[in-house]
Amino acid sequence: MLDLFGTLVAAPDITERAAAVIELSFALGVARETVDVALSRSWRVRHDGTLRSGAALAAYLVERCGASADHVASAASVFRRLAATRLGTDxxxxxxxxxxxxxxxxxxxxxxxxxxxxxxxxxxxxxxxxxxxxxxxxxxxxxxxxxxxxxxxxxxxxxxxxxxxxxxxxxxxxxxxxxxxxxxxxxxxxxxxxxxxxxxxxxxxxxxxxxxxxxxxxxxxxxx
Missing domain, CATH: 3.40.50.1000 (HAD superfamily/HAD-like)
Structure with missing residues (x-):
């Protein structure tokens, strides 16, 4: 039985996180600091089963950041692309x-x-x-x-x-x-x-x- 992040693929670092924040900030039309705070405070919610789909994740972030619901699709697209990149391995x-x-x-x-x-x-x-x-x-x-x-x-x-x-x-x-x-x-x-x-x-x-x-x-x- 194997773990994923930090074992099979690299765990995220501060630089990668900052880049993700920038992309999501642009997709949502809100300040980077707003996205950073929302992500930092939502680790458990994003991982514990509260959110069961990528679409639900995007909608949650949009709501937490006070962005327009029109931005859910663009946020979901960013999450999909970042996820595929994060699963790349050696x-x-x-x-x-x-x-x-x-x-x-x-x-x-x-x-x-x-x-x-x-x-x-x-x-x-x-x-x-x-x-x-x-x-x-x-x-x-x-x-x-x-x-x-x-x-x-x-x-x-x-x-x-x-x-x-x-x-x-x-x-x-x-x-x-x-x-x-x-x-x-x-x-x-x-x-x-x-x-x-x-x-x-x-x-x-x-x-x-x-x-x-x-x-x-x-x-x-x-x-x-």
Missing amino acids: ESVCRALAELRRSGLRLALLSDASPDIAEAWNASDLASYFEVALFSCWKGAVKPAPSLFDRVLVRLGVAPGNTVYCGDGGGDELAGAQRSGMRPLRVTRRGGSHRLAFGETPWSGGSLPAVESLPAALAGGWAL
Whole structure:
């Protein structure tokens, strides 16, 4: 079971966020500061299932920014384009996932994500490697809620003791996976430690430099 942001794709950074704010500000016809505040205050709402579609996300931002409802479609278009860009990953990650699949391992994704990301997932280069992909925005909870880990395990039909959870540690996911009976393994945050993460807690367990190291670690018997 793998995390998405900071693990398979780079977590966002301040520069990328600022660029997104500029685009949304232009689309909504409001000040950048207004958009920045609205995004900063809405992380949980955007990820916890309150908003179940990209259109709902766009409408919510328009309302929070006091913009005209006529701007919902343009905001939704910006979210769609940004989501597709954010799901881009390195070819080395795809090779690692392909190697894991060739070895007979079954892969699942568990991500705290907003609905624009969830809707863009199937068109990404990553989607074909995973049997199961579960996004917080469609399940009404965020990490480390036990229900998220349990739902993925049920859909895979795999016991938690036979499952490795791999992530960068945002959302207290490693401790959450451990409490669910899985074997957590941390990877260094993709894109660098300056990248944004929410709800991270200290971790002293197993770790790897990157997800590309996971096939060799598992082949060598780590946590098996």
